[in-house]
Amino acid sequence: MNSKEDQYARQAEEWTDRAYADAAAYLSHRAALVVTLGPLLEAGDEVLDLACGDGGLGQLLLDRGLRYRGVDSTPEMVAEGSRRLGARAAIELGNLNDYVPPAPVAATTVFRALYYARDRQSFFRHVARFTEKKLVFDLNPRQYRLDEVLADLRVAGLGRVALRPFFLPQTVALPGPVVAVARALERSGPPARLALRFRFTYLVAASR
Numbered sequence: 001m002n003s004k005e006d007q008y009a010r011q012a013e014e015w016t017d018r019a020y021a022d023a024a025a026y027l028s029h030r031a032a033l034v035v036t037l038g039p040l041l042e043a044g045d046e047v048l049d050l051a052c053g054d055g056g057l058g059q060l061l062l063d064r065g066l067r068y069r070g071v072d073s074t075p076e077m078v079a080e081g082s083r084r085l086g087a088r089a090a091i092e093l094g095n096l097n098d099y100v101p102p103a104p105v106a107a108t109t110v111f112r113a114l115y116y117a118r119d120r121q122s123f124f125r126h127v128a129r130f131t132e133k134k135l136v137f138d139l140n141p142r143q144y145r146l147d148e149v150l151a152d153l154r155v156a157g158l159g160r161v162a163l164r165p166f167f168l169p170q171t172v173a174l175p176g177p178v179v180a181v182a183r184a185l186e187r188s189g190p191p192a193r194l195a196l197r198f199r200f201t202y203l204v205a206a207s208r
C-alpha cells in the first residue's frame with residue numbers, strides 16, 4: 001500500500017464530515033449541479049460515482065430520486081459507504097481506470113479524483129462507452145489546462161461541454177447568505193473567470 005492509499009484507509013471513517021467544513025451545503029450544491037448542468041437527469045436515472053470515497057454525495061442524489069452506484073479503490077472507503085447508504089445504493093471496490101458497471105448508467109461522476117486516471121484521454125473514452133447522458137467532474141484550471149481537457153473530451157466523443165465555476169469552499173463553512181452570494185457569483189461570467197485564476201474549481205458536464 002502506498003502512502004496515499006494508506007492515508008485514505010485511515011481517513012475513511014467519517015471522511016465526508018471531516019473533509020468538508022459544511023458537507024451538507026457543499027454536497028447539496030454539487031448534487032444540484034450533477035442533475036442540472038448539461039443534459040438534465042431525471043428521477044430513476046443511475047449515477048455512477050467513481051472514486052466515491054465514503055459515498056457522501058450518494059444520499060443527496062438519492063434524495064433527488066436518482067439511483068446511486070459508488071466505486072472506490074480503498075476497501076475502508078467502500079465499507080464506510082456501504083454502512084452509510086445500506087441497501088439504498090451499490091458501493092463496490094474498483095479502479096476508476098477499468099471499472100465497468102453491470103449496465104449503462106445515465107451519468108458518471110468523478111470528484112477530486114481525475115488525477116487518478118492513468119491516461120486522461122483513455123479514461124474519457126472508457127467512461128463514454130457506458131455513460132448515456134453525461135460525465136460530470138471537477139477541474140482545477142490552475143492544475144490542468146482547460147483547452148487540453150476539452151480536446152481529450154472531444155476525442156472521446158464527449159465534445160458538448162457545460163462549464164460552471166464552483167465557489168463553495170471545501171474547508172470553510174460560510175453563513176447561509178454568503179453561500180447564496182457565492183452561488184450567484186458562479187454565473188457572473190468575467191468576474192467568475194478572474195476568481196478561478198486564483199482559487200476554486202470548475203464543474204464540467206460533458207456529453208455527446
Ligand SMILES: C[S@@+](CC[C@H](N)C(=O)[O-])C[C@H]1O[C@@H](n2cnc3c(N)ncnc32)[C@H](O)[C@@H]1O
Binds near residue numbers: 008019074094097110
Ligand atoms: C480526495 S478523495 C475524493 C472522494 C470523493 N469523490 C469526494 O469528492 O469527497 C479521493 C478518493 O479516490 C479514491 N481513489 C484513489 N485512486 C483510485 C482509483 N484508481 N480508482 C478508484 N478510486 C480511487 C480514494 O480511495 C479516495 O476515496
